[in-house]
Amino acid sequence: MQFHLNGFRPGNPEILEAAAQLGPRTDALPEAVDVLIVGCGPAGLTLAAQLAVFPHIRTCIVDQKEGPLQLGQADGIACRTMEMFEAFSFSDRVLKEACWINEVTFWKPDERQPEHIVRHGRVQDTEDGLSEFPHVVLNQARVHDFYLEFMRNAPTRLEPHYHRSFLDLTIDPGATDHPVTARLTRTDAGHAGQVETIKARYVVGCDGARSGVRKAIGRTLVGDSANHAWGVMDMLAVTDFPDIRFKVAVQSANGNLLVIPREGGYLVRCYVEMDKLGEEERVAERGITLEQLIAAAQRIFHPYKLDVKEVPWWSVYEIGQRICDKYDEVPAHEAGTRLPHVFIAGDACHTHSPKAGQGMNFSMQDTFNLGWKLAAVLSGQCGPELLRTYSEERQVVAQELIDFDREWAKMFSDRLQKDADGASHGVDPKAFQEYFERHGRFTAGMGTHYRPSPIRGPDTHQALATGFVVGTRFHSAPVLRAFDARPVELGHVAKADGRWRLYAFAAAADGRGDAGPRLGELCRFLDESPASPVRRYTRARQDVDAVFDLRAIFQQGHRELDVTSWPPLLLPRKGRYGLQDHEKVFCAHARADADIFALRGIDRALGALVVVRPDQYIAHVLPLDAHQALADFFAGIMRADAAR
Secondary structure, eight states: OOOOTTSOOOSOTTSOOOOTTOOOOOSSOOSEEEEEEEOOSHHHHHHHHHHHTOTTOOEEEEOSSSSSOSSOSOOEEOHHHHHHHHHTTOHHHHHHHSEEEOEEEEEEEOSSSTTSEEEEEEEESSOTTSOSSOEEEOOHHHHHHHHHHHHHHSTTOOOOBOSEEEEEEEEOTTOSSOOEEEEEEEOSTTTTTOEEEEEEEEEEEOOOTTOHHHHHTTOOOEEEEEEEEEEEEEEEEEEOOTTTTSEEEEEETTEEEEEEEOTTTTOEEEEEEEEEOOTTOOGGGGOOOHHHHHHHHHHHHTTSOEEEEEEEEEEEEEEEEEEOSOSBSSOGGGTTTOOOOEEEOGGGTEEOOSTTSOHHHHHHHHHHHHHHHHHHHHTTSBOGGGGHHHHHHHHHHHHHHHHHHHHHHHHHHOBOEEOTTSOEESBOHHHHHHHHHHTHHHHTTOOOOOOSBTTBOOOTTGGGBTTSOTTSBOOOOEEEETTTTEEEEGGGGOOSSSOEEEEEEOOTTOSSTTTOHHHHHHHHHHHHOTTOHHHHHSOTTSOTTSSEEEEEEESSOGGGOOGGGOOGGGSOEETTTTEEOOOSEEEOOSSGGGOHHHHTTBOTTTOEEEEEOTTSBEEEEEOTTOHHHHHHHHHTTBOOOOOO
């Protein structure tokens, strides 16, 4: 990481300098804010952490709980989510504490003794090269802890206001400043029943499946239930089941279950199939007990023994898939004429079964998408029209997740059975395993592919970088940093700071003299041309890379590069002292199996410019000399400001 830019500062570099206008924190809510976030779950904290780094944005996050989460329900962290955690600089801490999911085993009834189970398959959890990060499992409360620490260390020193129950909100469409007024009730001792009012430019409801914000804007979760009860428990147990430290899918004559090993080496989570529900029956009406849940698990594991010693947490639920048709308050028929001010995210706008492990993961991706857009609008960098793209992008991909989850949950519950005449019904265990393998990218969080829009260009020049698919997340790869020969992951330079990344992959002729003809001309255009996005949208007193973070990647080794004659944009002077940034230039690894140009299908002769959004999704792939196309793309998104 980089620090000391504006002078030497001792101590922990992750504690950033506090915002100049930061006043003392009070127990009462502020009268007015830029963004009010309702809910301190994964979605709410992802958004709060992203906004906390902007000193000029006033954010307030509230929750009805008494304090930080101690024991979470969600636990699976997908590879894509780990990539996002790296943007918040705590992926290494998650990796250290978490249980890594490396393989998945599949069990079915023994053909000779159908009342027994036998292993019939074993697969790698995620395919090689899918991500530099593994799929891991960690208590949701620890993820919250990392976000809360990040927020406390950010310039705004943001902390939640607990003991607040959301009441309602009103929107004044004629207001030009703070059009949303929300009311909340305090629940803490000494203030119980006290109603607080807060005005906001924007409100985001991250308050779960029973969202008050969703109800306040008239949105409804629509979908269906599979009418099947499942139980889940975290347990400390003694067992002779050989795969207890693997992720396991068990389909038995006595029911089905899913084993998820937990962090710490001893804790295990089990999702256990319970009863079929009636058409109008709810799971709460069954009165399922912990003892029944344990007994069901013991039957399914037969002939293996399961001696449960302790259950820190358990619950029962019914499988269902529900989604809102829109994620903001603007009616569909007014979408082109009215701008949104209230949004919903996470379980507030989509719910599904936990079998694919996407609940927490997908919710955080919602607000990672929304956060940079709110910051860009509140900074004056983009017009408020940008906020329409949140619902447009996230609702579509959530529907795709719902469709996948419906099929996945059905296959999991629909075990193979035979009639008296020998006819087979249900899902064959082998077919279930094959379905898991086919959809591994989806369960790893890599299924999102945004459609063309003002912030997602066409794939006209996709052939220049076949491994960087426009509309998907930027797939990192190893490189060498040119100035110190340090091996790094290229994607890890992208932090949650609201900046666009311009990855310029040099052509074969580049890397000599002043960076070469194609890359050199791109740098000169960005640095000098009046049409340059860097010149048009970077304010006069900002660092040159405050909006666009240009990175160059050469095919040559670092010893072959002449760094003394590079364009200034690759050695920018920044901060109060005008210090040079020596971390903008990289080289491909000499090893063929680690060469980013080969790994990501970069055209070696022509090179490529890969434009990446602040949420790590690829917005465009362009030729290095497509200067006007680059200018036109950002002209459709951003507002021009004073030239630097």
